[in-house]
Amino acid sequence: MSTAPENQTDENHPRTIAIVDDAVADTCRRSLIEAAERAGADKLRGALEGDDPWGGFLVATASHAPFLAAAMARNAATLDALDPYRLDKAIGETVAALDELARSASPPDLSEQELSRQLRDLKSRAHLLIALGDLCGVHTVEQTTGHLSALAEAALNAALNWLLRDLARQNKLELADPGDPGRGSGVIVLGMGKLGAGELNYSSDIDLIVFFEHEPEGLTWVDPYEAGANLSKMLRRLIRIMQERTGDGYVFRTDLRLRPDPGAMPLAISVDAALTYYEGRGQNWERAALIKARPVAGDRAAGEAFLAQLTPFIWRKYLDYAAIADVQSIKRQIHAHKGHGAIAIEGHNVKLGRGGIREIEFFVQTQQLIAGGRAPHLRDRRTLEMLRRFADDGWITADARDELTDAYRFLRRVEHVVQMIGDEQTHTLPVIHEGMAAVAALMGFEETDAFRLALRERLVTVERHFGDLFQEGETLAAAAGNLSFTGEDPDPDTLTTLSQLGFTRPADMWSVIRSWHFGRYGAVQSQKARERLTGITPALLEAFAATGQPDDALLRFDAFLKGLPTGIQLFSMLHSNRHLLSLLLTILSAAPRLSEIITKRPLVFDGMLDPAFYEGLPDREELASSLGDFLGDARHYEDRLDRLRIFAAEQRFLVGVRFLTGAAKAEQMGEALTNIADLAIAEALDAARREVARRHGHVPGGECCVLALGRLGSHEMTAGSDVDLILLYDHPEGIDASDGDKELAPTQYYARLTQRLIAALSAPTSEGVLYEVDFRLRPSGNKGPLATSLRAFSHYQRSEAWTWEHMALTRARVVTGDEGLSARVQEELHAILALPSDADAVRADVLAMRARLLRDKPPRGEWDLKRVSGGITDIDFLAQYWRLTALPKLNLKGARATAIFSVLDDAVIGGRQREDLVSAAHDYATVGHMLRLCTSEAFDPEQAPRGLVEALCSKFHVPAIGHVEARLKSHRERVEAIFHDVIGEPVPEA
Known part of the structure; x- marks a missing residue:
């Protein structure tokens, strides 16, 4: 085998790096000298200007690596004080500074x-020193990766300790030891992958999983039930601190997607939930990943104890060849996706390509999964240490150990060099000669061809050893057998495979999949898109099989493909994130409404790649910030409204997905959808006001606000809700007209503004409709003016309004508008609802109204939970009746029914009645959100998609839809009985 340049240098000279382009080198030399002059770094300047080996090494390095050249210029003072042969000391001092920051940094x-x-x-400083130590030959690969891992761990601890102290400052927890917040806290931060093994590469991200104990010894949560939510919010801040890129660069990219079930689990997971997951649903790939897991921050003792509890899951006592099949499948998918049918040098991926680093890691992990259960000494996290132990135990030969060790070190150095050039998280070699020459020079080779030869020999060696474990050469295969979709007639082995996966019409399904390769749909017209789709086909078929109705699932996916304008981005996302595939099938099978959105806007999937997506729903402030960013610099009226429509549609979709997957509850979904509507209405009103002002100016001293009623008013929006609004205005007496070029009387002005608002919200465009708008709840209904003055509104509500109109006001609140008028309107609402009322008269009116609804709008079946007796309407009417008669002085703006029930005096409502109504309201909301989210048709369990029925059952943790029906029937009977007891029994009018 060709030998690489010696990794270690002699004690007097760094490794020689060849200069390929003298002009570039001269430019770099001048730039570094200028940086040294600015920093007063005379020693460095002398080395650069003279015939000093260290200066020559820096110039040559800078000529090949623009990122390192810029880093040297920024850190000239550091280089000036540096002893090139004591880089360990300088790196240690920098890590020590981080450790000191972790111990001392406290907010505020x-x-x-x-x-x-x-x-x-x-x-940044340590990164440069580590790179120089690697390139000049002072450090071995193990030392380089160890320094990088120590750097990441120290930075992580500094950030985490600061955040824990900040939570303590906010009185959300009490720390046992503010000097070491993690100790005894029960907050477990596991480093996964290369961080866990202490083998980070130069531009690696850090993979973390965070767990917490509910009742740790050293930390007291002020509200233990909020521990998970508070930690998840803290982790979002941690991610921002670690990976936000500024002019100073970034710390470390941070990824939390290796946690259990990232689609449903929050960012911080309780230890009990994690153990339950791993014991019941843990996957083989997670076992392999946990081999390298190591506590890197927080409560390390608790972390070690947690890993000890996971030992039976990670390390099986028997030879686990099923796990090996999973590893083989992962490797095959990597090859199919990357297209590495043969070893090339230019453009080769030294991590994922054939003969690359991943094959050495799989080589080690595979044998650990087989043998580690019975041999605890074979459970080490370090790749090279495990090769040594395998050879000592006779699992591999000494030659295999030595060849793989040499290849691993060489390939890791290549990986580092490729990343140092531009500080990019890449593992792919350049495709042009100049780029390859730079890599060869930084590796210490004088000739590029010599580097190519040395690299190829190592890639071939690794592939040969890996081939001893895995049989390669398959085309496209799944665990059940071969898959081939070429030729005129179905491949018999493929039909067998499809049958084994559960397809009842394998020949028809073969024809459907084969048709994808002909580019008949827009999504698969490009060759690259078809290649991506081919790469994920095995995973698709397994996912179809997992639904229990694989034929139907495949046909739904085919219909989805047919509607996609393009497929390359979506297929790439599905390939890199398997959970998205499962989620896509859930949406296709259970939620046709959501399916329409992803068909039109497949990029909404981008939002689900955010690590924080499944933590929960964004609050109003987060949504407002996102909306501001999305609107950006849009100034044109139509452009701004189109962006608003896109934002609202995508956010409603993302909220719906969170509910569908269990990451949000019904009440949370209603609140989130309400927040989206509030922000959209506020933005639409602002846009409408600007547009009206452009032609008609302003009403001097005039103010306006928008009043929300119905489900928008009570924060109970659903996926298909319209918005019930009233626009109120006020202006000083004596104002007769607006001050614009085209004057309007105040009544006309605000009527015009209301028309603009309605158009902004409900006019259909290519980007859809924001909301269907209903202004019929304004005084005098459709016969009255569109906009209502506060004086007219107050007079009408106090002297002319019907009981049902005051019932509607129990859910009213101001959504947006001028601050002064908004406050006056809210006060007036409270005053109106505090007016004396005759309980008997209100009861009679409510009863008559309910009877009229049963006559005019009878329920469409038992699943019509809004109209059915004992359903949502009865709950709402009870709440509104009690609000008007028992709580007239309580200021409950926009109160939902359950909020009213919770504050009623026990003399008004019994404890059992309160419990029955709240429980029914919660379950009705859960079913209502699911049905409105998933379908616009009347629900019939016999005709509904199986996915929707299963999703409903999952929400209530029951095995069959009959259990849900029985539960809802019980609710209806109890609510109906309460309604009859409190209001009376409505008899539909003839």
């Missing part, structure tokens, strides 16, 4: 922004 003495800046500065 140090702001989050300043903490981030210090972390970026220290990381």
Whole structure:
């Protein structure tokens, strides 16, 4: 085998790096000298100007690596004080500075922004020193990866400790030891992958999983039930601190997607939930990933104890060849996706390509999964250490150990060099000669061809050893057998495979899949899209099989493909994130309404790649910030409204997915959908006001606001809700007209504004409709003016309004508008609802109204939960009746029914009645959200998609839809009985 340049240098000279382009090198030399002059780095300047080996090494390095050249210029003072042969000392001092930051940094003495800046500065300095130590030959590969891992761990601890102290400052927890917040806290941060093994590469992200104990010894949560939510919010801040990129760079990209079931689990997971998951649903790939898991921050003792509890899951006592099949499948997918049918040098991926680093890691992990259960000493996290132990135990030969060790070190150095050039998380070699020459030179080779030869020999060696474990050469295969979709007639082995996967019409399904390769749909017209789709076909078929109705699932996916305008981005996302595939099938099988959205806007899937997506729903402030960013610099009226429509549609979709997957409850979904509507209405009103003002000016001293009623008013919006609104205005007496070029009387002005608002919200465009709008609840209904003055509104409500109109006001609240008028309107609403009322008269009116609804709008079946007796309407009417008669002085703006029930005096409502009504309201909301989210048709369990029926059963944790029906029937009977007891029994009018 060709030998690489010696990794270690002699004690007097760094490794020689060849200069390929003298002009580039001269430019770099001048740039570094200028940086040294600015920094007063005379020693460095002398080395650069003279015939010093260290100066020559820096110039040559800078000529090949623009990122390192810029880093040297920024850190000239550091280089000036540096002893090139004692880089370990300088790196250690930088890591020690991070450790000191972890011990001492406390809010508010140090702001989050300043903490981030210090972390970026220290990381940048250490990053440069580590790179120089690697390139000049002072460090071995193990030392380089160890330094990078220690750097990441120290930075992570500094950020986490600061955040824990900040939670303590906010009185959300009490720390046993503020000097070491993690100790005894029960907050477990596991480093996964290369961080866990202490083998980070130069531009690696860090994979973390965070768990917590509910009742740790050293930390007291002020509200233990909020521990998970508070930690998840803290982790979102941690991610921002670690990976936000500024002019100073970033600290470390951070990924939390290796946690259990990231689609449903929050960012921080309780230990009990994690153990339940791993014991019941843990996957083989998760076992392989946990081999390298290591506590890197927080409560390390608790972390070790947690990993000890996972030992039976990770390490099986028997030879686990099923796990090996999973690893083989992963490797085959990597090859299919990357297209590495043969070893090439230019453009080769040294991590994922044939003969690459991943094959060495799989080689080790595979044998650990087989043998580690019975041999605890074969459970080490380090790749090279495991090769040594395997050879010592006779699992592999000494030659295999030595060849794989040499290849691993060489390939890791290549990986580092490729990343140092531009600080990019890449593992792919350049495709042009100049780029390859730079890599060869940084590796210490004088000739590029010599580097190519050395690399090829190692790739071939690794592939040969890996081939001893896995049989390669398959085309496209699944665990059940071969899959081939070429030729005129179905492949018999493929039909057998499809049958084994559960397809009842394998020949028809073969024809459908084969048709994808002909590019008849827009989504598969490009060759690259078809290649991506081919790469995920095995995973698709397994996912179809998992639904229990694979034929139907495949046909739904085919219909979805037919509607997609393009497929390349979606197929790429599905390939890199398997959970999205499962989620897509859930949507296709259970939620046709959501299916329409992803067919029109497949990029909404981007939102689900955010690690924080499944933590929960964004609050109003987060949505407002996202909306501001999305609207950006749009100034044109139509452009701004179109962006608003896109934002609202996508956010409603993402909220719906969270509910569908169990990441949000019904009440949370209603609140989130309401927040989206509030923000959209506020933005639409602003846009409408600007547009009206452009032609008609303003009403001097005039104010307006928008009043929300119905489900928008009570924060109970559903996926298909319209918005019930009233626009109120006020202006000083004596104002007769607006002050614009085209004057309008105030009544006309605000009527015009209301028309603009309605159009902004409900006019159909290519981007759809924001909301269907209903203004019929304004005084005088459709016969009255569109906009209502506060004086007219107050007079009408106090002297002319019907009981049902006051019932509607029990859910009213101001959504947006001028602050002064909004406050006056809210006060007036409270005053109107506080007016004396005759309980008997209100009861009679409610009873008559209910009877009229049963006559005019009878229920369409037992699943019509709004209209059915004992359903949502009865609950709402009870709440509104009690609000008007028993709680007239309570200021409950926009109160939902359950909020009213919770504050009623026990003399008004019995404890059992309160419990029955709240429980029914919760279950009705859960079913209502599911049905409105998933279908626009009347629900019939016999005719509904199986996915929808299963999703409903899942919401109530029952095995069959009959259990849900029985539960709802019980609710209806109890609510109906309460309604009859309190209001009376409605008899539909003839």
